[in-house]
Each structure stands twice: as structure tokens, then as C-alpha cells.
Amino acid sequence: MAALIETRELAKEYVMGTNHVRALRGVSVSIDAGAFVAIMGPSGSGKSTFMNLLGCLDSPSAGDYFLAGDNVARLTGDALAAIRNRRIGFVFQQFNLLARTSALENVQLPLLYAGASAEERRTRAEERLREVGLGDRMDHHPAQLSGGQQQRVAIARALVNDPLLILADEPTGALDTVTSVELMALLQALNRAGKTIVVVTHEHDIAAFASRIITFRDGHVLEDRANAARDAAQLLTTLVREEEAPA
């Protein structure tokens, strides 16, 4: 399978006051289309920087980044915005939904910047919300939804423009165990349907659901191994059974 993501000697340096921080020191990684990758590492390892570069939220200091064959490392401003809009879907730890705005309108947001018509925005957003199991909560505001539901709205938003890549930054960081597993089951289902998924996490339990785990340390790739992924959906049934048992 062709590589969806290929980085060559990707590097990023910051200037923090008088300090030069070399957050990423030449990372070459290739991720195939349809992969489910977990990126791990302690804080300061460079995994978040790598994630920001993969997501075209930031530009590298050196190196190349090919996304679906195009080198996007030298792109700036509007060109990066267009790539984020069309090719990448983001899921954040804090959900980052717009407050006092319905789930439906939150999901429509990327389509708004893609220039879709009001009607198209609506139908596609409704479709995605039904896919993540929130067909009956489209008019709810984030404050009226549970954490797991909010994160599912965020996933619907990430999917709505039909991107090549879903980037999830600590997607379960604000969720309890069962809800976390539910969410991973949803991501696995999306992966089986063909989406390429990259999850940044520091929890081994979460990384275990990926089929490949890349570990960062001090701006380098420390380890890159295949992983026999746990099936989240299956785990969920046992978890639910366990919860019900004492009751």
C-alpha cells in the first residue's frame, strides 16, 4: 500500500526566551493509508510537536513531509489551512466544541470553511452524527452532552469533510475508562472502514488498540513496532459485563 504520510528528517526548533529548544531532531517515518498508529512518549519527547507537524498546524524547521504524495513542509498560511480543512480531521483532548452552539452546527464547521452550501452542510453533518450514534441529539449544546458524547460530536466534525487522516491528540484524556474504550471502538470501526488514524497518547492501555506503536524520546523515534491490536468492541462487552456483575 502507498504511504499516506512520509516524513524525511523532519526537525523543529523553537526559541524560548534565550533557549533553543530542539523539539524534533530529524524524524523519518512512513505511515500507510489505512493504518492505525499510536504515538507515545513522555512529555517533552517531541510527540506533540510531531503531531502538530503531521496536522499542518505548524511548519517544520527542516526536512520534508509528504502527505498523499505532496510535499507540504514548505507550505504556509492559506495553503495549510486548505489541507487541514480537506485532508485532516482533528480530535482534541478537550473536545474543543463551540459552546452554546448545537452539535449539528459544530459538525458543520469544517464544511463552512470548505464553502459548502447550507443544504449540503446540513445533510452531511446529520449523516455523520447518525454514524457516531448521536442522531437523536443533534440540537443539543455541548453543555447538555456527556464527555463521551461531546467527543463523538468532535469525531463527527473530524469526519465531515471526508479527510484522508484522523489525528487524535489524547482523545481519551478527559474520559473515564468505559467511555474511553467506547471511543477507541469507534475509532477502530472507522479504521476498518478505511480511515487512517493517528492517536497521540501517553497511556499504554490506549496505545494497545493501535496496530503500530511509535515511541518518541528526546525528539527522536525511540521505538517503532507493530502491535497486535486489542479489539475495543470485544473488550467493551466484558467491561460492561463486569460492571453489571456486582450489581
Added chain:
Amino acid sequence: MTLSAILRIALNALRVNKLRSMLTMLGIIIGVAAVITMIAVGRGAQARVQEQIKSLGSNLMILIPGSTTSSGVRLGAGALQTLTEDDAWAIQRDIPEIQAAAPVIQGSAQLIAGNVNWSTRLYGVSPEYFEAREWTISSGRLFDASDMSGAPKIAVIGQTTAQQLFGDEDPVDQVIRVRNVPVTIVGLLARKGQSMLGQDQDDAIFMPIATARNRVLGQTQGRLRRVGSISIKVRPGADMKFAEERVRELMRQRHRLQAGQEDSFTIRNLTEILQAQEASSRVMTLLLAAVASVSLLVGGIGIMNIMLVSVTERTREIGLRMAVGARAKDILKQFLVEAVTLSLIGGLIGVALGLAGSLAVGQLSGWRITLSAGSIVLAVGFAAAIGVFFGYYPARKASRLLPIEALRYE
């Protein structure tokens, strides 16, 4: 992204913070309302003065006798009857800048029509008087040159006098008694309204000057035919100051005044006085509008302040919008539209308030109010411009945020 979509986002953002939006708009509301009210009041004052100029007759000067000093006692203006009918004819004949010069004598008279009587001012005039005052007839006729010889017993009367004597009946061809002299009314004058001193100009009776002098007022019938004043109309386009000097020269010559000797007459340039008044009321309007626009400016600064707060508060929202594909110009547009929407809504409320305020001021003070579409367009346009001007900086600040930093902002 379409404008309607941006507008919806903006309205939504403003609705979320209703109280804050209202308070922010308040500055613009007050500013626009103040500008509109002030201009309405100022324009009203201007219009009143302009109307007075019109009713006076444009380019009008009045020549009145001067004062005299008799054994050290100075008498007031008009104490000396130095002007004559011949002065009036000479002015008209010899000075090309003068369109009409009308001798006037005045007194008061008791009028009797049937069983009704009414006391009013009586003027003896020549036909040029009506020309000078730009006073037209509403029915009947004015005097003509033939009425100037032989002192015919005719008169024209003003609207108020006609109303008092005849009610709504047509006074033309009626015979009334003026100080017991039977006089036929030949004309009814058009309504003229109040003079600049508040006098009802329509309460008067006019007779040919000879009739008034010889038959009614009974003044000296001397060879000189003295008059109380001479109304002078300068030709349109001629310089008032220059014409005034020509009249002064001619009069000094006719009255044989030595160089250095005081004038034996006074020239009152009424139009000029009114024009000065108009100019000052125009300056007043400008001043009021300028003061009011300062509050608009302050309102604009309020908008900038709140927009800056809003940008800071919504940094994460901006980061998210950028992450899902908003370009810098999308963010710029969003915040700019929000600021302009604030100022425009404020402007429209201000217009409503300004109109109501103008009418209220008119009602309460009795001042004349002139509302103009121009001032409304100006105020709203100014408000929108303020929205753009003061909204641009915060909007640009928002659009220049870096996505990763904005997303991470706590």
C-alpha cells in the same frame, strides 16, 4: 464562506453576550442619536432664520432719519425728519445698483367696516414698497403709478386685518372708514407671517403715500414731503456693501453734509444682519454635531475595547476554527463583521432614538426641528465606518494568531 454565513456567526456571538453587546452599542447609540438630534435642532434654527430673510425680502436696506443734538441733548434715531420722498426718487434714479426705493410714512389708524372696528398700523407707501418687500397680492390689485397722483382714497390690507374686519369674506371693493375717511379696498396681500421681532406683518393697512399723508395722517403738507423711512431693494447680484456706500454718498450730497459731519440718517442693512445670524446658527449646528460626534468616537473606542477582550476570550475558538480550515482572512472577516454589526445595529437604534429625541425636543422647547435624510445617512455611515476602523485592529490580531498557540491557550 458566504457573507450570510459570517453574518450568522456574528449575530450568534453577539446574542451569546447580550448584555455586553448592548452596553458596547450604547456608545454608538448615544453618539448617533446625539448627532441626529443636534443637526435637527441646528437645521431648524437655520431654517427659521432663512424664512425670516425670505419674508423680509432679500437684499433689503432701510434708510431712516438720524438723530440730532439740540442744545447738548441728543435725541434718538428718527428724531429728525430729514428724509423726503425726493430722496427716495433720487436713490432709485441715480444709483444703478438699486432696484427699488420706496418712501414710507407710518402711523396708526382706527378702521371701521360696518359695525366692526379695528386698530392697526397704517403705512403710506409707493408701489415700489411691495417690490422691495417681495410682497405679492392674494386678491385684487396692488398700487400702480397712476395711484401716486391725486391721492385716491384706496387701500390694500394684510391678511390679519382683513380677517378682523371681514372674517372670511373677500375684502376687495369693500369700503371702510379710516379715521373717518371712506376708503375703498382694492387688494388683499398674501400672508407674510411674523417679522424677525415677532410682529405680525399681516396686521396692517397700506395706502398710497399721498393719501396717507394728506387725507388720513394729516401731517405737514409742505413742499418737502418728508417721510418716515425709505425701503431700498438692491438689485440681485449687486454688492450690498457697495450699494450701501453709494446710497450714503448720495444722501450726504443731497443733505449737503460737510466732510467730517455726522450722517443725518442711518442705513440699516437688515438682510446682512439676518445673514450673520444664519451664519452663526450654521456654525452652531456644526459645533453641536462636532461635539456629538466625539461621543461616536468614544463609542468606537468602546467597540475596539470589547472586541479585543472578545478576541482574547475566544482564542481557543479561533484556534479551533483555524484547525478545521479557517484561513486568516476568514477569521479577519468574522471579527470585522462582528464589530461592524455591533456598530450598525447601534447606529440604527441611535437613528430611532435620535428621531424620537428630535421630536421630543421640538415638542418640549417649541423650537423648530428640521429632520434631514442626509444627517441620518451621515450618522449611520459614520457608525459603520467606526465599526470598520475600530474593529480592524482586533480582527487583525485574531487573524494573526498561530493555530497551535491559539489551540493551547488557557
